[in-house]
Amino acid sequence: MSGSIFASALEIAAAVRAGEVRAIEVAESALARIEAGNPRLNAFTAITGERALAAARAVDDRRANGADPGPLAGVPFAVKNLFDLAGVVTLAGSKIDAERAPATADATVVGRLIAAGAVPIGALNMDEYAYGFTTENTHYGPTHNPHDLARVAGGSSGGSAASVGGGLVPLSLGSDTNGSIRVPAALCGIFGLKPTYGRLSRAGARLFSASLDHVGPFARSVADLAAAYDAMQGPDSRDPVCTGRAAEPASGELARGAAGLRIAIASGHFAGTEVAAAAVATVAGALGATAQVELPQAARARAAAFIITAAEGGSLHFADLKSRAGDFDPMTRDRFLAGALVPASWVIEAQRFRRWYREQVLKLFRDVDIVLAPATPCTAPLIGQETIEIDGATVPARPYLGVYTQPLSFIGLPVVVAPLRAADTLPIGVQIVAAPWREADALRVAWALERDGITRSSPVNS
Amino acid sequence: MAEPPFDAEAYVDAAARLIGLPLDPAHRPGVIVNVARIAEMAKLVMDFPLPDEIEPAAVFRP
Numbered sequence: 001m002s003g004s005i006f007a008s009a010l011e012i013a014a015a016v017r018a019g020e021v022r023a024i025e026v027a028e029s030a031l032a033r034i035e036a037g038n039p040r041l042n043a044f045t046a047i048t049g050e051r052a053l054a055a056a057r058a059v060d061d062r063r064a065n066g067a068d069p070g071p072l073a074g075v076p077f078a079v080k081n082l083f084d085l086a087g088v089v090t091l092a093g094s095k096i097d098a099e100r101a102p103a104t105a106d107a108t109v110v111g112r113l114i115a116a117g118a119v120p121i122g123a124l125n126m127d128e129y130a131y132g133f134t135t136e137n138t139h140y141g142p143t144h145n146p147h148d149l150a151r152v153a154g155g156s157s158g159g160s161a162a163s164v165g166g167g168l169v170p171l172s173l174g175s176d177t178n179g180s181i182r183v184p185a186a187l188c189g190i191f192g193l194k195p196t197y198g199r200l201s202r203a204g205a206r207l208f209s210a211s212l213d214h215v216g217p218f219a220r221s222v223a224d225l226a227a228a229y230d231a232m233q234g235p236d237s238r239d240p241v242c243t244g245r246a247a248e249p250a251s252g253e254l255a256r257g258a259a260g261l262r263i264a265i266a267s268g269h270f271a272g273t274e275v276a277a278a279a280v281a282t283v284a285g286a287l288g289a290t291a292q293v294e295l296p297q298a299a300r301a302r303a304a305a306f307i308i309t310a311a312e313g314g315s316l317h318f319a320d321l322k323s324r325a326g327d328f329d330p331m332t333r334d335r336f337l338a339g340a341l342v343p344a345s346w347v348i349e350a351q352r353f354r355r356w357y358r359e360q361v362l363k364l365f366r367d368v369d370i371v372l373a374p375a376t377p378c379t380a381p382l383i384g385q386e387t388i389e390i391d392g393a394t395v396p397a398r399p400y401l402g403v404y405t406q407p408l409s410f411i412g413l414p415v416v417v418a419p420l421r422a423a424d425t426l427p428i429g430v431q432i433v434a435a436p437w438r439e440a441d442a443l444r445v446a447w448a449l450e451r452d453g454i455t456r457s458s459p460v461n462s
Numbered sequence: 463m464a465e466p467p468f469d470a471e472a473y474v475d476a477a478a479r480l481i482g483l484p485l486d487p488a489h490r491p492g493v494i495v496n497v498a499r500i501a502e503m504a505k506l507v508m509d510f511p512l513p514d515e516i517e518p519a520a521v522f523r524p
Contacts, residue, residue: 304506307500325485325489334495337483338493341473341481344498346507347505352519354518354519355517
C-alpha cells in the first residue's frame with residue numbers, strides 16, 4: 001500500500017517503521033509524483049527536494065540505529081506557503097514577501113511533524129496573505145481543483161487541499177481564519193481539521209488576522225488527520241495565543257466512534273442551500289441525528305468576523321498599502337485598503353459581540369456535543385466565476401463561500417470537515433462542530449462516518 | 463430621526479486622507495465598494511444592543 005499514490009500517511013509510516021520500504025524511496029516517489037502532477041494543479045510554489053531527501057535519510061538512519069523513527073516516519077508533507085520552512089522564502093501568497101530573506105527556522109508545527117518522522121517536501125499556493133476563499137492568486141496563478149481543473153480548489157489554503165486531493169502528498173498544513181481550511185477541504189473532497197482557537201501554535205506562520213487565525217492539517221483519512229494533529233499539539237511560548245494545556249491526543253479515541261455523543265443539526269443561518277442541506281441530511285441520517293439547534297445571531301457573527309478580519313489585515317499590511325499598494329494582488333488589494341479604513345468603534349463592538357455570542361453558543365453545548373452544519377453553500381465554482389446563485393439570489397461567489405464557516409471560527413470552535421459527493425458528482429463537505437477543546441469528539445464522529453462509508457475522501461490521480 | 467445613509471465615497475476620501483493612506487485613483491472605486499460592504503456588516507453589529515458589562519473578546523495577559 002505504501003507504494004500506491006493514495007497510500008495513507010499511517011500506511012506509509014507503518015511500512016517505513018517495519019522496514020518494508022525506506023523513507024528515501026517514499027520521498028523519491030513523492031517527488032516524482034509532484035513533478036508529474038503539479039503542473040496540472042499548480043499547487044506547489046516550492047519543492048524542497050534536497051531537504052526532503054535529507055530528512056528521509058535521517059529517518060532511515062534513525063531506524064537503522066535502532067531508534068524510534070516516529071509515528072509519522074517517512075510521511076511526505078507540504079505546507080501552505082505562509083509557514084516558515086528553513087531555507088525557503090515564506091511568500092504568504094504575495095509578491096511583496098518574495099523580497100524577504102529565506103526563513104532561518106521552521107514554524108513550530110512544521111518542526112513537530114518533522115520530529116515525528118514526517119518529511120517536508122514543499123510549500124503550497126494560497127490567496128495572497130490568506131485573504132480569500134478560492135486561491136485565484138494573480139502572482140502565482142490559480143490552483144486547480146483536482147476533480148475538475150476548470151474549477152477553484154477553494155482557499156485560502158487551496159494548494160494544501162489540492163495537493164492532498166490530487167494525490168501528490170498524503171498530508172498538508174493550512175491555516176483557517178474564516179474558513180480557509182474547511183472551504184478547500186470541502187471543495188477538494190478531503191478531510192480537514194480546524195482545531196480550537198489556540199490549540200496549535202501559530203509561531204512561524206505568517207499571521208493575517210491574529211484574533212481569528214488558526215492552523216491545522218488536511219488528509220485523506222480521519223486517522224491520518226488525527227495522527228498529524230496529535231503530533232503538533234502542545235504549548236509554545238512563541239505564540240501568545242497557544243494554550244498552556246497539555247496535549248490531548250485524539251488518535252486513541254477514534255474507535256469509540258459516535259457512541260454516546262449527542263448530535264444535533266444547526267438550523268437558522270445554517271439551514272443551507274439545497275446541495276448543502278442534502279449533504280448534512282445524509283450525515284445526520286447516518287448518525288440518527290434529528291434534533292436541531294440554532295446558533296443565535298449567526299449572521300451577525302459572520303459580520304463581526306468580517307469586520308475584525310478586514311481591520312486586522314489592513315492594519316498588519318498598512319506600511320505596504322501606503323507605500324506600494326500596486327504590488328498587492330488585485331484580488332486582495334482593495335479589501336486590504338478598505339480594511340485599513342475601518343473605524344475603531346466597529347472593531348471593538350465586533351469584539352464585544354464575539355464575547356456575547358460565545359456565551360450564547362456555549363450554553364447550547366450543555367445539551368449537545370456535536371453540531372452538524374454545511375461547509376460551503378455550493379460545490380467548487382469555476383476559476384474566474386464572479387457570482388453564484390443561492391436560493392434564487394445572485395451573490396458574489398468569493399466572499400459567500402465562507403457563509404457557513406465564518407460564524408464558527410469566529411468563536412474558535414473545533415471543526416472537522418468530512419467530504420461527500422454532491423448530486424453533480426463534485427465534492428462537498430459537512431462541518432462536524434464540537435465544543436471548545438473537544439476536537440476528539442468531532443474526529444470520532446468523522447471516523448465513524450468514514451468507517452460506515454458515509455464520508456470518504458475521493459482523491460484524483462493528478 | 464432616520465440616520466442618513468452611509469456615504470462610503472466621502473468616508474473613504476476623508477479617512478484615507480486623515481490616516482495618510484494615498485489612494486491610487488485606479489484603486490479608489492474598488493476600495494469604496496469594499497468599505498460599503500464592511501459598513502453593511504458593521505450595521506448588523508452596531509444595531510445589536512449589548513450590555514455595557516460585556517468586555518471585548520481579545521484578552522491580553524501581561
